[in-house]
Each structure stands twice: as C-alpha cells, then as structure tokens.
Amino acid sequence: MQLTASTRSAAVIVAPVGRIDHAGTEAFATALKPYLDRCRAGADALIIDMGGVDYISSVGLRALMVAAKQVETQAGRIALAALSPMVREVFEISRFDLLFTIYGSVDEALGDQGGRS
Amino acid sequence: MKVRFWGTRGSIPVALTAPEIRRKLVVALLGCVGRNLATPEAIERYIDEELGFDVRGTFGGHSSCVELDTGGAEHLIFDMGSGARPLGQSFLQRHGTGAPQTYHIFMSHVHWDHIMGFPFFAPVYIQGNRIVIHGCHAVLEQAFRRQQAAPSFPVDFSQLAATIEFDRLEPGKRHSIAGLTITPKLQRHEGDSYGYRVEAQGKCLVYTTDSEHKVGDVDERAAFIEFFRAADLVIFDAMYALADAISVKADWGHSSNIVGVELCQAARVRCLCMYHHEPAYDDQRIAQVLQETRRFEEITRDGHRLEVISAYDGLELEL
Numbered sequence: 001m002q003l004t005a006s007t008r009s010a011a012v013i014v015a016p017v018g019r020i021d022h023a024g025t026e027a028f029a030t031a032l033k034p035y036l037d038r039c040r041a042g043a044d045a046l047i048i049d050m051g052g053v054d055y056i057s058s059v060g061l062r063a064l065m066v067a068a069k070q071v072e073t074q075a076g077r078i079a080l081a082a083l084s085p086m087v088r089e090v091f092e093i094s095r096f097d098l099l100f101t102i103y104g105s106v107d108e109a110l111g112d113q114g115g116r117s
Numbered sequence: 118m119k120v121r122f123w124g125t126r127g128s129i130p131v132a133l134t135a136p137e138i139r140r141k142l143v144v145a146l147l148g149c150v151g152r153n154l155a156t157p158e159a160i161e162r163y164i165d166e167e168l169g170f171d172v173r174g175t176f177g178g179h180s181s182c183v184e185l186d187t188g189g190a191e192h193l194i195f196d197m198g199s200g201a202r203p204l205g206q207s208f209l210q211r212h213g214t215g216a217p218q219t220y221h222i223f224m225s226h227v228h229w230d231h232i233m234g235f236p237f238f239a240p241v242y243i244q245g246n247r248i249v250i251h252g253c254h255a256v257l258e259q260a261f262r263r264q265q266a267a268p269s270f271p272v273d274f275s276q277l278a279a280t281i282e283f284d285r286l287e288p289g290k291r292h293s294i295a296g297l298t299i300t301p302k303l304q305r306h307e308g309d310s311y312g313y314r315v316e317a318q319g320k321c322l323v324y325t326t327d328s329e330h331k332v333g334d335v336d337e338r339a340a341f342i343e344f345f346r347a348a349d350l351v352i353f354d355a356m357y358a359l360a361d362a363i364s365v366k367a368d369w370g371h372s373s374n375i376v377g378v379e380l381c382q383a384a385r386v387r388c389l390c391m392y393h394h395e396p397a398y399d400d401q402r403i404a405q406v407l408q409e410t411r412r413f414e415e416i417t418r419d420g421h422r423l424e425v426i427s428a429y430d431g432l433e434l435e436l
C-alpha cells in the first residue's frame with residue numbers, strides 16, 4: 001500500500017495504490033490521517049483517487065467510513081473517484097456506495113468541486 | 118450426516134403475503150407466453166429449469182431451528198425458534214408416540230426468536246421422551262420456564278410430560294455428546310450468544326448465529342478463523358449488509374454476507390450457508406443477496422473456492 005498526494009484546483013487528491021486489505025489498511029489509515037485532519041470547513045475538498053486500488057476488504061471499507069465521518073464532523077468535503085470495476089462492485093455489494101459520493105473519474109470529481117484543471 | 122433447516126428467519130417469524138404470491142404468479146405466467154406447456158411434465162420442467170427459487174419457491178419465515186441427523190438413535194437440534202413446531206411434527210411422523218426418544222437441543226442464546234418454538238415442539242408433551250437442553254447461559258432454564266409461565270402461555274413448563282434436563286456447557290471446551298464432539302464459543306451479542314463447532318463422522322459443521330463481528334478487531338477475527346477452520350459447512354448470521362452492520366446497525370448483534378465470506382475464505386471453509394435472514398426482506402431480496410454474495414466470493418477468491426448458499430425452511434444438506 002502506497003499513498004501519493006497532489007493538489008489541483010481547490011482539491012487535494014490522494015491516491016492509494018495496492019491492496020487495502022487486512023494487512024494494508026493500517027498503513028493506509030495512517031497515511032491518510034494528516035489529509036483528513038486538514039479537510040475542514042472552507043479548506044480544499046479531499047478526493048481519494050481509487051484508480052490504483054485493486055482490492056479492498058471489510059477493514060478497508062471501514063477505514064473509509066471512519067474517514068468520511070471525521071470529515072463530516074469537521075464540515076469538510078470528501079469524495080471517492082475512479083474506482084476500478086471490481087472495487088466498484090465490492091462497494092455495491094456491501095452497500096458502501098450509498099455512504100459515499102463517488103465519481104467516475106478524478107476530473108469529474110474536480111468539476112463538481114467548482115474548478116477544472 | 119444430514120442437516121435440515123426448519124427455521125431460517127432472523128428476529129421474528131414472517132409469512133408470505135398475498136401481494137408477494139401475486140408477484141410470483143405474474144412473473145411465472147409471463148414466462149409461459151409463447152411456450153408449449155401442454156403437459157404436466159413440461160410445466161414441471163419449466164418451473165424447475167426456468168424460474169428462480171424466489172419465484173417458484175420461498176425462503177420461508179420460521180425463526181431459527183436446525184436439525185443435525187447423524188443417523189444415530191438420539192436427535193440433535195440447534196435452537197428452538199418457531200421452526201421447532203414443524204420439526205416436532207416431523208419427529209412424530211418418523212417415530213410415532215409409542216417409542217420414547219432422546220432429543221439434544223443446543224441453544225445459541227435465549228432471545229425470543231430462538232426459544233418461542235419450544236412450547237409447540239410436540240415431543241415435550243409425550244411421556245417417556247427425554248429432552249436435554251444444552252447451553253452456556255446461566256439463565257438457560259429460567260428463560261424456558263418464564264416463557265411458559267402465566268399469563269403468557271396456557272401450559273406451565275412444570276406440566277410438560279417429557280423429562281426435561283438442562284446441561285450447562287463450558288465455552289471453549291470440547292464436549293462429547295451423543296457421538297458428537299462439540300465446542301461452544303462465546304460470541305458478541307446482547308446478553309451473549311454461543312456458536313457451536315460440531316465434529317462427527319469425519320465432518321465438521323459450525324453453527325454461528327446472532328454473532329456480531331467487529332471489523333478491525335484482529336484478535337476476534339483470528340479466533341473465529343480458528344473456530345471455522347476447514348469446516349465443511351458454516352451456518353452464518355448474514356442478516357445485514359456490511360455498510361449497515363458497522364454503522365446504523367452497529368451493536369445490534371448481527372453480521373453481514375461480506376464478513377461471512379472473508380472469514381470462511383481465510384478459514385478455508387467448504388460451504389458458507391447464510392442464515393438468520395432479515396425479516397424485512399422478501400424472497401426476491403434474499404435471492405439478490407445470494408447472487409451478490411456469490412459474485413463477491415468470485416471476485417475476491419484467492420486460490421480457494423468457497424461455495425455460498427442461502428438457507429431456507431425445508432433445505433436439506435448432505436455433509
């Protein structure tokens with residue numbers, strides 16, 4: 001599990017790569033933490049680019065739910081983008097698709113945050 | 118060994134409604150259009166091969182009750198939900214009323230949906246029958262007596278004709294009962310519940326219902342993987358979707374299809390049987406959950422193929 005970050009028009013984009021499974025979730029949550037802490041009211045939106053994630057287990061889904069809850073209490077904005085078809089199916093089967101704002105691509109997510117790059 | 122399901126619904130029994138039956142009829146009859154169904158054989162074939170189980174049948178609505186038939190002289194049952202009523206009738210048909218029988222009942226816990234069938238389990242009214250209720254709860258006997266006490270039921274527990282014994286089991290210990298090796302395990306549920314790992318005749322069955330799994334609890338996960346290890350069949354509480362189980366329905370004491378698949382994959386289980394179905398779900402919804410769970414197993418498969426089925430009242434499995 002690797003995590004890279006970049007900033008584009010009014011959004012911070014973090015991109016995990018690899019498996020967010022029982023072994024990889026802790027590293028993912030730790031790497032994500034500073035970005036969650038900064039995602040507050042008035043701050044840039046946080047977009048998680050899921051394009052590089054090829055597997056996510058229940059623990060990974062729970063970590064995303066905890067992240068979304070934290071951002072919600074801080075009145076920040078968080079969204080997921082670019083889920084692979086397989087990860088998208090896991091979201092649908094677990095009903096996690098109902099808990100998140102999910103975009104087909106990072107560009108689509110950026111378009112919705114009020115600026116395109 | 119045979120496993121027969123007499124009650125598979127969670128929390129409270131439910132019944133099919135007229136609109137649901139009408140929906141099945143509409144789907145079935147629409148499918149007939151343009152087919153030549155002039156003979157009973159052609160109709161049977163159409164029903165069996167062209168209609169889904171949610172259309173041609175029903176998952177049923179009785180609450181938890183499962184029979185394990187080892188072929189031995191003594192009978193083995195898990196939980197006494199409302200499915201215990203038809204099970205009792207079946208025992209009477211099989212053995213009549215003249216030959217005394219011994220019944221071993223293993224209780225996951227004493228919530229209403231798991232004890233409510235006991236006063237309707239006909240063998241308790243027959244003199245000479247021996248009924249042993251096994252469980253780990255201190256309140257086991259109290260719960261059975263209380264549900265039949267006035268003003269809640271017309272026949273008091275003390276009036277039952279069969280000989281009824283209570284046997285307190287120790288969790289984590291292997292017990293030898295009626296030719297089985299049976300190990301109870303404490304589970305996360307309001308008032309506690311216990312799962313049972315049963316080993317007999319070279320086969321292994323795990324009965325684990327009303328059990329919540331805290332996603333992210335590493336020790337708990339490892340303990341359940343060990344408990345399920347290489348079982349032929351795991352009967353698993355898959356009442357909720359994962360998103361509900363860990364958010365709005367957290368601490369309600371139930372689990373999900375996703376966690377069931379993950380644990381059974383890690384434990385190299387042969388077959389996962391989803392059980393304790395949500396009472397708000399109709400047949401179509403349970404069938405959809407089954408299809409999705411099979412798909413989830415397929416896309417997350419890691420060298421081990423796990424068979425996934427959904428329990429229904431009347432299902433019989435050969436172990």
Ligand SMILES: [Zn+2]
Nearest residue numbers: 127128230327
């Ligand atoms: Zn229950």
Ligand SMILES: [Zn+2]
Nearest residue numbers: 226228306327
């Ligand atoms: Zn319960």
